[in-house]
Structure formats: structure tokens, C-alpha cells
Amino acid sequence: MFGPLARLARPHLAALRMLLVFTALTGVVYPLVVTGIAQTAFPGRAGGALIEEHGRPVASSRIGQNFTLPAPRGRRTPAVPDPGWFQPRPSAAGPAGYDPTASGASNLGPNNPDLVRTVRLRRLAVAAFDRVPPGRVPPDAVTASGSGLDPDISPAYAYEQVARVAAARRLAPAAVRRLVARHVHGRTLGFLGRPGVNVVELNHELGHRPAAKP
Amino acid sequence: MNDTLAGWLQIAALVIALALSFRPLGDHMAHVLTSPRHWRAERLIYRAGGVDGNADQLWPAYLRSVLAFSAVSVLFLYAFQRVQNHLPLALGMKAVGPALSFNTAASFVTNTNWQAYSGESTLGHLVQMAGLAVQNFVSAAVGIAVAATLIRGFVRTRTERVGNFWVDLTRLVLRVLLPISLVAAVVLVAAGVVQNLHGIQSISTLAGGHQSLTGGPVASQEAIKELGTNGGGFYNANSAHPFENPTPFTNWLEIYLLLVIAVALPRTFGTMVGDRRQGYAIVAVMALIWAASVALTTANELHSVSSSAGYAAGGMMEGKEQRFGLWGSALFAVSTTLTSCGAVNSSHDSYTPGGGGMTLFNMMLGEIAPGGTGSGLYGILILAVVAVFVAGLMVGRTPEYLGKKLGAREMKFASLYILTTPSVVLVGAGLAMARPGERAAILNHGAHGFSEVLYAFASAANNNGSAFAGLAAGTAWYNTGLGLVMLLARFLPMVFVVALAGSLARQQPVPVTAGTLPTHRPQFVGLLTGVILIVVGLTYFPALALGPMAEGLR
Structure with missing residues (x-):
């Protein structure tokens, strides 16, 4: 009884371990490396090309x-x-x-x-x-x-x-x-x-x- | 320069770029899938995963590994979303509900990336990066790995061993998907795509109002979303969103990325089977169908064919971005539905009946021109098997393809493959239309409303993920139903492909004789194109007649 169960469990255990490895690699390292490069080389664009006034x-x-014109206080009319x-x-x-x-x-x-x-x-x-x-x-x-x-x-x-x-x-x-x-x-x-x-x-x-x- | 010339040049530049990468990328992937040497980093991964990198798996073992990996992935992604509120970088988002979590998990593991959620209001950065984007990588690699088993089935003789899934998976991620994504992501940032870990930032606008700007690691996700033909957008508006796709250049690059692997895989195929002309024939069929679809869709949009709203507005700009225009939108729409990508840079629901109908038909073709990463190649090879079989019936010979006999067992697997997806699409759409509650989710009434439901099931079953997004498919019924459709229509065909690969690999090749059908000549290109159009056309004609055709002829 134990044999077939173990045979079924083995690939799933390997699958879980491989998934965790890829999660670390492509889900954490990869986006953080891209973020690092982006924030260093193109901080303005990577941040959303913000336009600032008075800081x-x-x-x-x-x-x-x-x-649109500011809505009159307290009224929720469609914006003009x-x-x-x-x-x-x-x-x-x-x-x-x-x-x-x-x-x-x-x-x-x-x-x-x-x-x-x-x-x-x-x-x-x-x-x-x-x-x-x-x-x-x-x-x-x-x-x-x-x-x-x-x-x-x-x-x-x-x-x-x-x-x-x-x-x-x-x-x-x-x-x-x-x-x-x-x-x-x-x-x-x-x-x-x-x-x-x-x-x-x-x-x-x-x-x-x-x-x-x- | 006028719109027409610019539009043609954009298409020409795309074709040239794809042609230039065809050879190097195709040969590189062939090397990756055949090289006996492991990288040191790969050996470390095998050790961490507890798998044997030197084993050559029998086809059932390979298949078990594919299914085990995918099952674990679904469970993992489901659990990840259910507990996201307790994890860092959640941005205050709540835990995702059970039906939606199941739908999204199935969606990303099957390379569909159907989005029943809106990214900016449902998911934190951590789930996006460490949950969804991971599946963007591995589900694409799984597709190519399964295609590799089929190629090995043609190449190998008197064995039932079709490769090592863990080696294929690891190498495809490490040597193909990661490096290209990294370069593409940096180029996208340089061209204006955002990449940060900001939460929502409230600003006072120029006119004195308020606006909440969103942030996120978008470029890193965008690159693999296109390259792996996943298509799941960081934001609800997907590639129409200016943070995901800010300029006409990023638009062009994203179209290139979503096509490039699928276009190069026939070269990989040709190289691995030792006859590159076989690969050229396959890619020629893909190119023919793609070109015809681009021409038809663009023409429909340019002339607002059968669209009263288009006439009223003076052009089909509803749901399209000014910076892409009709040409850039139609090119994206065709490419994304002929691959299993499903990213969208415009609202397909608002296309002309002919243009929107083409995007639907493109998916129904089974996404083989050029198709998803890997799934496109195995899809068209199955159809090639059917085409060879049809030709064999005509002359009364046992058909053979690349030296392998196509007997009863092989044809059973090919037929089951071809029947799976349409059954799921038509039964699913029929069930939805029979239920008043599900009909109520339709936004546009009449024939177009039926198209919305048909599109949803065609998209889920072909693992595309784009939508006629008017359909309010965020209900428990649609989430569960479409989730099941995605899983069935991804993994049942994979079972048949790997089984077919095993069955082919076992054979001793038969020598080529004067009676063998040459499968590298224009004659075969024509035959295969015809078989594809007839098989799909006959299967879906009644459904298409009730949807886009009825609307177009109204």
C-alpha cells in the first residue's frame, strides 16, 4: 500500500522544491535586479515620468x-x-x-x-x-x-x-x-x-x- | 508620411526583425534541448530540487513530472493569493476570494492568463512578482518542453525515452527565457515602462483635482508576459495601459517579443530532425495565416466595416489608444490571438464584427500561427500529422511523416488532441448561454452578446486569455467554469502529445520511397493550410455564424 503512494508523492515533492527554486530565481531575484538597474539607470522613467511643481x-x-471645473461644494453634478x-x-x-x-x-x-x-x-x-x-x-x-x-x-x-x-x-x-x-x-x-x-x-x-x- | 505607408513599414520592420532572429534563436533552442552538458548553476538547481539531471525519462514519467509540477503550481498560487494580506508588499489588498483565486491560479499555470481580476485593485506586488510572474516563466518553459518531446519522438528510434522534464524546464528558463527577458525588460524601462515598488501615490492634478497613481515592477513582468506568450497584464487595461506600453516603439517591441519564440521554434524543429526544410514549411504555413489575418483585420478596422458606432465617430477609435492608432492596434490584436499570448493593447470587444471576429477565429485555429511558446509548435505538428494522414487516405498508402508511420495508435492521439478544445469551447459556451444568470453577464446585446460568451470560452480553452471584456465574467460560475476549461484544454492535449511522442519514438524509421509525400514543398504548405482552415472552419462554423457573422451581415 505504501509503495504506490510514495511513487505518487515523489514527483510532487520534487515539483514543489523546483517550484520554490524558480520562485526565488524568477520571482524575487529577477524583478529586483531589473528594479535595481532601472532605478539606477533610468530613475525618472522607471518612477512613472512624474511632472513636479514646487517639489x-x-x-x-x-x-x-x-x-474639469471644480464641482460646487456639496454637489455631485457631472464634471464640466x-x-x-x-x-x-x-x-x-x-x-x-x-x-x-x-x-x-x-x-x-x-x-x-x-x-x-x-x-x-x-x-x-x-x-x-x-x-x-x-x-x-x-x-x-x-x-x-x-x-x-x-x-x-x-x-x-x-x-x-x-x-x-x-x-x-x-x-x-x-x-x-x-x-x-x-x-x-x-x-x-x-x-x-x-x-x-x-x-x-x-x-x-x-x-x-x-x-x-x- | 501617411498612415498607410507607415502601417506597412511597421509590419515590414516586424517581419524583418523576426526573420533575423529566426536562425540564431531557433538554433540556440535546439542546442539547449540537445546539449549533453549541464551548467554549474543548473546542477545546483537539480540538487536543490532533488532531481536527477542525467536521467532520460520514459514518456509516462516525463508526463507525470509535467502534471505534478503543474498541479503543485496551481495549489501554490491558489494558497499564495488566499493569504496575500498577511504577506509583505500587499499594498493593503485583501485576501483574494476562493473562486477567483482558483481561476487565476489555473489561468497562470496553463499559460492562459485570463484575468477575472483587475491587477491594480486586487493584487499586491509580491503576488504579482513571486506568484504570477514565476508562472509566466515556467508555464512557457513547460510548453516548449512538451513540444521538445514531440520533436524527440520523430528523431529517436526504438526507445520510449523522450528526455528529462526537469532538465528541459531548467535550461529553458535559464538559457532562453531569463536572459531575453532581462534584456527586454531593461529596454522597455529605457523606452518608458515603469519599474518600481511604489504603492498608490495620491497627487493633486494640474486642474486641482485628485488622482491616484499606481506603481509596480511592471517592466520585468511585461517582458516575460510577452516573451512567454502569457499575456497577463500588471494592470487591468493590460498593454493598453501607458505604464505597460507607453510608446509606439514599446508597442512594436512587445509584438515582436510575443511572436519571437514561437516563430523560431520551427527552426529548432528543423534543426533537431536534421532537415531544416521541414521547419521552413511549417513556418511558411504560420506566416501565410498570420499575414492573411493581419490584412483582413486591419482592412475591417480602417473601413469601419458594418459598425454603426465607427461610422458615427468617423473611425474605429473606441477602445483604441491614440499613440498606436488602428494599424498598431490591429497588428497587436492579430498577433496576440494567433499566439496564446492574449495581452491586449485595445478593446477587442469594440472592434468591427469582422476584425473582432478574426481575433475569435484566430484563437479557434488552435493558436498555431505561430502559436504559444511550444504549444504553437506541437499544435501545428499535430495538424501536420492529420494533413499527412488525409493525403495518405487520398492515395491509399499508410501515411508517414518524417520517417515515422502514422498508424491507428498515432491517429487516435492526434484526433483526441483535435477534438478536446472544440468540445470544451462549444459545451462551455452552450451551458453558459442556457443559464439565465450567466446570460445576464453579457454587456452588449444581440449577436455580439453571444460573441462575448463564445470568445470567453474560446480564449480559456485555447489558453489565450484575451477577452471580449464586456462580459462580466467575475462570478463564481464563470471563475470556476473557465478555470476548469483552462486546465482541461491545456493538460489533456499535453497528455496526447507526450503519448504520441512516446509512440513515435518507439518506431523504427521507414525509408523514404518514391511514394512518400514530401513534407517540405509548397504543395504540403498548401495542403496543411487547407487542412487547418477546413478542420477549424467546419468545427466552429455554426457558432461563428450565430456571432460575428450574424452581426456583420445585419
């Missing part, structure tokens, strides 16, 4: 943010976009959007009537907000990204917002346009990805511009 992090340049900031794409990460603890997409199907309605409403809202014809609003402005944390918008959507941002901040539209142009990044190596504008970095620089005297 405090205010953003990660990789992670999009909401740029702040005309003085460039607006990011719609987000499905968390109820308010851009919540890194709840990354994700809407997962709505290509023929889901709710999605079609939402896209149409977003188009009208963005067109009214930026004072452009609805037909000119680009696709990225009316669709939620895969992560819900997309920091980028298309150059078309960025330029569309220039007049509104300039008016709200009392800046010369040409100056804001130049700022956007500086933030348009092309394709990596000329052919990877798509041109875009990082809204977080753009807004960070925008926030440091003094408004013209009224």
Missing part, C-alpha cells in the same frame, strides 16, 4: 488627467470641462474617468445603440464647446481609449481647441497655436505609431503662461 508631483506625463485647458479624450476608467486604479475600456460593441448615441452626443457637445461644425470633430475626441488613461489626442483635436483655450485664458491665439505646434510629436523613427499631442505636457506648459492683461 510635489502633479502628474505623470504618461497618464491622462481630467481637466474647463474651457481654459486642452481637453483629453473621453475615458472609461472609473465613473469620473482617468482613474488609474480602475484602468479599462468601455467594451461597448461596434453596433451597440448606447455607444452610437453616446458618440453622437459627444460630437454635439464637443462641437458646441469648441465652436466648430460637428462634422469636423475628429474620431479621438468622441471615443474612449483602451486604457481610459490615454494622455494623447490627435493634432487635429488639439488645434480645434486653440481658439477656445486662448479666449478663456486671454492669450493670443497665435501664441497658443505655436505652443500646440511645439507639442505635436511625430511618428517614432518616422513610421511607428501616429502623430499626437500629449495633453498633460501641453497643459502643464500652458499653466505656466501668464495671461495677457485685460
Whole structure:
């Protein structure tokens, strides 16, 4: 009786010991070595490419943010976009959007009537907000990204917002346009990805511009 | 440069990079799997594990080792999650519930990496690193090890010994997976992927709001997640998350990593059987299917085919990241579903019926173009056995492949292999659709809703792990059911493969004659491609007709 049991137990014991060895090697040593190299050679990137103001992090340049007006005290109204900031794409990460603890997409199907309605409403809202014809609003402005944390918008959507941002901040539209142009990044190596504008970095620089005297 | 030219160049650069690594990596793996010499570090590991590194195992012993190692891994990972709140680096996360722990344990041990949990809100860093990432390494190595037994079955004669599992496992981790992962992880960090041990960091945003930034050892996990075709993301959004995949370059590199081993394995096969043309024929079939799938999926997305939401938005950008665009998303989606990777950089649920349907069909093909690490090679070799058998029936000869006769016993194992996965997929999806509670988990209604359920079972059974993520599959029923599906559809086929390997190794090779079907010519490439499409097409056609086809033709 004891023989078959022992024969069954032996490979399992070896398996457990081997698993523990690999846990130490690939589960502890490997990630710690990579962390060590990363923190030594690329501390900024490995730490999340944080943007600091007055010694405090205010953003990660990789992670999009909401740029909404502060909600009135005690009221939980849906957030209203702040005309003085460039607006990011719609987000499905968390109820308010851009919540890194709840990354994700809407997962709505290509023929889901709710999605079609939402896209149409977003188009009208963005067109009214930026004072452009609805037909000119680009696709990225009316669709939620895969992560819900997309920091980028298309150059078309960025330029569309220039007049509104300039008016709200009392800046010369040409100056804001130049700022956007500086933030348009092309394709990596000329052919990877798509041109875009990082809204977080753009807004960070925008926030440091003094408004013209009224 | 316009989008189209840039898109084609991106694909061309990928193909060239894969072609460049085909030979060195394939030959390196062949050397690793055949070399009689152990490294000193490997001997230390054998001693620590209490295994004999010089034994050559009979096929049942090899199989017992595979199953024992995997069973222990499931139990270990289950227990690890159940007690995570008592361990360091838990970041205040609670112990994971029993059904979800079982699902996740099964998911990572089977190389599926289906994620019923959201990484950033469920798991601490320690479980991610020392639990999940360990399985990313070893489950990939197990896949290659099982493929190695099948190759040895063709090479060896009059023996039932098919190698030593512990040696294969150790060498594949030490000499293949670890070094490439280490280099890839550092490159990913240099390109912007995060790698730290931070917890959640609260910040005041530019507009005066609040945001909680997450941290984690992401790059180290990202590298092996792609290289081992695991696909389990550190975060819920997986490779769409800017901390996992911040730039178009990291996107391209991740696609390369998830394809590279599976593409090079046919070279390993060709080298080990002593006829490299056999490997070229196999890789040609893989490339044909991959290229066709990339073309079809990209075209569907670019033209918003049959997608009212795409028309309304002016482009299929719902669920896709601006920095990757349609080309970078479609290329990733096809590559991840034709391997057993299942990492996603966009929401497959929001793809066009044709594009999303392709990702589903890709998985149903059994993930053989190029397939998962190891599982892709043994999957396509089984189909090659079937193709040779079909050709043999046509001319009335006993079929033989690489000098080994394919008799009743061999064909039984091959048929059982082919039948296992579809049975599990169709029975599972049928059961789920028959239960009102499980139907309620569907997010999108109509034909697309059925696609969500079918996708979940196809993904679990083919050990892919990607999802039409609208399905709220975090229930006890789905967690348990899909967990069982993953285990059955990973290990039953492995049993048949290793048994087939033993049966082939026992034979004395038959000499090549004028009547032998050449298995290295374009004719065989065409035959094998046809067999793959017909076998899969006929099996799944009714189910596909009810899902993506019905939605596309609506």
C-alpha cells in the first residue's frame, strides 16, 4: 500500500522544491535586479515620468488627467470641462474617468445603440464647446481609449481647441497655436505609431503662461 | 508620411526583425534541448530540487513530472493569493476570494492568463512578482518542453525515452527565457515602462483635482508576459495601459517579443530532425495565416466595416489608444490571438464584427500561427500529422511523416488532441448561454452578446486569455467554469502529445520511397493550410455564424 503512494508523492515533492527554486530565481531575484538597474539607470522613467511643481508631483506625463471645473461644494453634478485647458479624450476608467486604479475600456460593441448615441452626443457637445461644425470633430475626441488613461489626442483635436483655450485664458491665439505646434510629436523613427499631442505636457506648459492683461 | 505607408513599414520592420532572429534563436533552442552538458548553476538547481539531471525519462514519467509540477503550481498560487494580506508588499489588498483565486491560479499555470481580476485593485506586488510572474516563466518553459518531446519522438528510434522534464524546464528558463527577458525588460524601462515598488501615490492634478497613481515592477513582468506568450497584464487595461506600453516603439517591441519564440521554434524543429526544410514549411504555413489575418483585420478596422458606432465617430477609435492608432492596434490584436499570448493593447470587444471576429477565429485555429511558446509548435505538428494522414487516405498508402508511420495508435492521439478544445469551447459556451444568470453577464446585446460568451470560452480553452471584456465574467460560475476549461484544454492535449511522442519514438524509421509525400514543398504548405482552415472552419462554423457573422451581415 505504501509503495504506490510514495511513487505518487515523489514527483510532487520534487515539483514543489523546483517550484520554490524558480520562485526565488524568477520571482524575487529577477524583478529586483531589473528594479535595481532601472532605478539606477533610468530613475525618472522607471518612477512613472512624474511632472513636479514646487517639489510635489502633479502628474505623470504618461497618464491622462481630467481637466474639469471644480464641482460646487456639496454637489455631485457631472464634471464640466474647463474651457481654459486642452481637453483629453473621453475615458472609461472609473465613473469620473482617468482613474488609474480602475484602468479599462468601455467594451461597448461596434453596433451597440448606447455607444452610437453616446458618440453622437459627444460630437454635439464637443462641437458646441469648441465652436466648430460637428462634422469636423475628429474620431479621438468622441471615443474612449483602451486604457481610459490615454494622455494623447490627435493634432487635429488639439488645434480645434486653440481658439477656445486662448479666449478663456486671454492669450493670443497665435501664441497658443505655436505652443500646440511645439507639442505635436511625430511618428517614432518616422513610421511607428501616429502623430499626437500629449495633453498633460501641453497643459502643464500652458499653466505656466501668464495671461495677457485685460 | 501617411498612415498607410507607415502601417506597412511597421509590419515590414516586424517581419524583418523576426526573420533575423529566426536562425540564431531557433538554433540556440535546439542546442539547449540537445546539449549533453549541464551548467554549474543548473546542477545546483537539480540538487536543490532533488532531481536527477542525467536521467532520460520514459514518456509516462516525463508526463507525470509535467502534471505534478503543474498541479503543485496551481495549489501554490491558489494558497499564495488566499493569504496575500498577511504577506509583505500587499499594498493593503485583501485576501483574494476562493473562486477567483482558483481561476487565476489555473489561468497562470496553463499559460492562459485570463484575468477575472483587475491587477491594480486586487493584487499586491509580491503576488504579482513571486506568484504570477514565476508562472509566466515556467508555464512557457513547460510548453516548449512538451513540444521538445514531440520533436524527440520523430528523431529517436526504438526507445520510449523522450528526455528529462526537469532538465528541459531548467535550461529553458535559464538559457532562453531569463536572459531575453532581462534584456527586454531593461529596454522597455529605457523606452518608458515603469519599474518600481511604489504603492498608490495620491497627487493633486494640474486642474486641482485628485488622482491616484499606481506603481509596480511592471517592466520585468511585461517582458516575460510577452516573451512567454502569457499575456497577463500588471494592470487591468493590460498593454493598453501607458505604464505597460507607453510608446509606439514599446508597442512594436512587445509584438515582436510575443511572436519571437514561437516563430523560431520551427527552426529548432528543423534543426533537431536534421532537415531544416521541414521547419521552413511549417513556418511558411504560420506566416501565410498570420499575414492573411493581419490584412483582413486591419482592412475591417480602417473601413469601419458594418459598425454603426465607427461610422458615427468617423473611425474605429473606441477602445483604441491614440499613440498606436488602428494599424498598431490591429497588428497587436492579430498577433496576440494567433499566439496564446492574449495581452491586449485595445478593446477587442469594440472592434468591427469582422476584425473582432478574426481575433475569435484566430484563437479557434488552435493558436498555431505561430502559436504559444511550444504549444504553437506541437499544435501545428499535430495538424501536420492529420494533413499527412488525409493525403495518405487520398492515395491509399499508410501515411508517414518524417520517417515515422502514422498508424491507428498515432491517429487516435492526434484526433483526441483535435477534438478536446472544440468540445470544451462549444459545451462551455452552450451551458453558459442556457443559464439565465450567466446570460445576464453579457454587456452588449444581440449577436455580439453571444460573441462575448463564445470568445470567453474560446480564449480559456485555447489558453489565450484575451477577452471580449464586456462580459462580466467575475462570478463564481464563470471563475470556476473557465478555470476548469483552462486546465482541461491545456493538460489533456499535453497528455496526447507526450503519448504520441512516446509512440513515435518507439518506431523504427521507414525509408523514404518514391511514394512518400514530401513534407517540405509548397504543395504540403498548401495542403496543411487547407487542412487547418477546413478542420477549424467546419468545427466552429455554426457558432461563428450565430456571432460575428450574424452581426456583420445585419
